[in-house]
Amino acid sequence: MSDYIFYPGCAMESNAKAYYDSLMEIAQPLGINLQEIDDWNCCGATEYVGINLIPAYSLIARNLALAAKTGQKTVLSPCSACYLNLAKADYYMAERPALGEKVNEALAAGNLQYTPGSLDIRHLLDVLINDIGLDTLKAKVVRPLKGLRVAPYTGCMVPRPDYNKRWSDPEHPTELIDVLKAIGAEVVAFPGGATCCGGHMTQIGPDTAYELIRRLISSAEKSKADIMVTVCPMCQLNVDAYQGETNSHYGTDYEMPIVFFSQLVGLALGFPPEKLGFGSEITSTEKALSRIGMDIPEAAITEGKQRQQEGLPMPLCMRKTAKTPECKRPCAEEAKA
């Protein structure tokens, strides 16, 4: 078992309960031991920083200070916005010593203190890939999600701006793809995988948000995905709950469900859907789930036809994985595989 200081964040208690529930199920079998920060507070999302800087960073830093008190080093955050806020405060407090000093002055009013750099701030996806490992994950899979076509939606705040250089690529990250492949799902090419869901614009400028949501859903639809998979409560909320509004705004009839990756991991590990928060979506997952639940065709459509070797060869691919430091396969094949 690996021990982590757990920062759930507000969404896990409300709109992203499915994320919380599924994480709680899969943590034990995967060897993730979560110790929740006692009396954590909201990270301020993307709102507080736009109002008043020092209080915004002090709000985040209270969590860091409480986490550091546990004596453990690694903080695990499943929410992308929380993850970024914690990582950002930790980074900027060191980069700009004046900020660090002022935040600590404020923390002192609550008898707290935080030394930037004393914690490792990690996202659940990073922990799953780099601590637990794909091999362990694969070994635990009892129900491969064969035939389920998933669009891997990593979103923005996990791979970017990536202060500690933890992620494979800020634009086309491979981590979520690797996890989904490991649980047997068929990952479709999804060019919008790291683009924006609209964030808080669903609240303050819905027209802007609808367009971003439309781009995502139409892209997933075009790639013939059954379901989108996310690592972020905000992404899930916007694509799921505001899909109806987006449809009426554009006169479309999209029905693209979106769930958290932990929910699919849970299914692959053999947990029943009801324990993993399925059913709490506004856009139903019923049809998508039926593709693996009742009807798993043996010869599922997996790969398209191999690219014919005519014309000009493609450049070699450059996937930075430990196992294939110098991959010699052309990239186009990689994309199809």
Place this chain on the structure above:
Amino acid sequence: MSKTPVEHVHARLDHDEDLSLLHEVSMKTAGVSRLEMCIQCGSCGGSCPSEMDMDHTPRTLFAMLRAGMREEVLLSNTPWICVSCYHCVVRCPQNVHITDVMYSLKSMAIQEKKYRDSSAPDFSETFVEMVEKYGRSYEFGLATRHYLKHSPLRMIRTAAMGLGMLKKGRLNMKPTTIKGMEQLTAILNKAKEMELAHE
């Protein structure tokens, strides 16, 4: 201690009246903003997914900062349309912390009450009010209050969805309050006395 190139720029800006607005924004930004290093290439404006709804691209805004156009910059809707996707940040060839600069511009606009449409600033302020009151965000309270004030019609349209969220247990009717409210309030009150500016 030797100065980094950016600190050199800062030191020079201190004496240069023409760049005082740019410098002010730079110093109010959380990390080392590197705003002074912008080469006006447009990576940010080209990357932005919500540019179509902005009155100026981020790049234009930075040029306006250089030109000292305080009023126009603070009245711009650009920072309020920013979705914090960080595409511009990772693509910026000069590593300018663009998203964080947007946050600084928002807080300056709020302080000086400079905005054409109060919907976005109100949302942020209401959100923060809830957090300051409970220590956790409170979506139900936030959404109802925000919609009532700014788009009652939309509230009717989204009522069904909201109800769905409620039924599926995804929207808490009551806020959660943390135990250490007193401590948090003390911290935030102290923090509000301070500002990140010249150092």
Place this chain on the structure above:
Amino acid sequence: MSNDKTNKIGVYVCHCGTNISHTVDVAKVRDWAAEGLGSEGVVIARDYKFMCSSPGQELIEQDIKELGLDRVVVAACSPHLHELTFRNASKRAGLNPYLTELASIREQVSWVHTDKEAATEKAKAVVTGAVERVIENEPLEELKVAIHPDTLVVGGGIAGIQAALEIANAGKKVWLVEREASIGGHMAQFDKTFPTLDCAACILTPRMFEAGNHPNIELMTWSEVTNVAGYVGNFSVTIKKKPRYLKEELCTGCRICIEKCPTKVVDQGYEAGIGYRKAIYTSSAQAVPKYPVIDTENCNFFQKGTCKVCEKSCPTEAIDYEQKEEFLTVDVGNIILATGYDLFDARKVSNYGYGRLPNVFTSIEFERMCNAAGPTSGDIVLRDGKTTPKTVGIIHCVGSRDRNYNNYCSNICCMQSLKFAHLVKERTGDTVYDFYIDMRTPMKAYDEFYQRVLEEGTLFVRGKVAQVTDAARKASEEGKLMVQVEDTLIGKQRRIPVDMVILSIGMEPRHDAKETGKLFGIGCSANGWFTEKHAKLDPISTMTEGIFIAGTATGPKDIPTSVAQGSAAAARVLNMIMRGEVTLEPIKASVYQGQCSGCRICNSLCPFNAITFLEDRKVSEINPALCQGCGTCVAACPAGAISGTGFSNDQILAQIDGLLMDVTLADA
């Protein structure tokens, strides 16, 4: 430290125009030297606008003669610049030049500080250190050594070829070493060259041929330098000749083996990955020399033990699967490094999609595509090999001027992009978009070429492209590559549909530049390019005597500049050869054998292999002819048994004492 030797020291403080005097109060430094350091033996202190000018130098000479100075300190710029100037001035006045010291109050004081008062105090300390040091200086005699008339040129691109031909045509012998199978370098891959559009092959092939057949050039391709020993005038260089698996003396270059070879592989070298070659190959039909090499990684025989088609088909029985690598050692007097550049790996900019989106090409791929002898016979087509694009987008600065990759300008990309725009227009009549940040066309006839491309109707968009994507947002974008960019002259984001994208990729230092630098004893800048002795006044020399440098090894350059540097380096080498001998600095290390513990730590550290261990006496000894006075052994010796002339412990400790001395005048 008091001066019991009763020296007569002169101190000369330079204003360097305003370079020094703007930040340092020169008069105060002068007064300090005259009054504060009188007890140390300073008998005269002067300041002057430009010490390095003739009247400045004459001041020193006159004082030496008239006041009988026996030590001189010049407080001015870095020793790199004018140490020799002032030593020569002393020499002319009859003083041993090594009794003159330079105190750097420009590079180490005025240029790096802004507070005038503090800078003046520091300048006084630096001068005091130099005075204390010069007291300990000993008169030294220079060494003269003969220069070997042969020259090594490393790298057979256009700069190396040019340098080799210049020297060879002057009647001197050149060893031209190239690690690829043919000389020609990157230029041999190009189609047309800007701004005149002559074909690269037409102008380069004759030079390649000449270099390959010159009686004074010993061409060694498929070879690498593995060791460099010695010093200016007397280098001993080991060259590894990799096996071609073919006897060059028997091969006629008939190419039958290539024709018959059954294995076709993607050519990641000469054809830049968009063409094929055989497992036995030459880079092109114009390759110099004409002999093929076997690519053992892809050869059936080397991989599976069967095939031997090349051996069977060779009419002269030249194939030799048993061939081993060979080493030979050659003596040369000078070395020219023309090791060139690597291309930026465009796959790193994942938002441009190279490697993921088939119809995104790099500039080098496009060069090969345009080339009539290339994989498409000069047809501009998409990755499918047949479709002609209708709209082409060209992107500048890929991997250049970008702190995420290389923060320098790659110099040639603007002109290269303009050339591509012209070629696309000329051959297909396509719509061409050219995306640039700043248009940089400063050399002869370059801006005129820009004008021409403007006239031809290329659509210029000022903005760094944010992304290239195949994710369509609406029906009109389906099946296209979308170039998303802020048109900064309008201040609006645009998504421009194109069929083909060409990335103008920048230049990078060779991936192994650091090792090469270590091998030849020269340094790299922070970016990894080799450092010139002086960026403006000596751009083809290095800090190591006898090692010169030409072309893109020091940074991105176009062809005319690389060629000019090749010639310039050759001129410098010929100058050395004509002189016949070279004066070596008498800065040498020596071992106090009584103190040496025989630990041998210094033996392996010496970069010039100048230290030998005397087995009989169990002590180390330094060969003064080989020692370059670098000081590595002096610093490393745990017993403190090694001392360097010019950098003796007494000198260094005295200088430190001086630096730390209280530099306030008692009466001030």
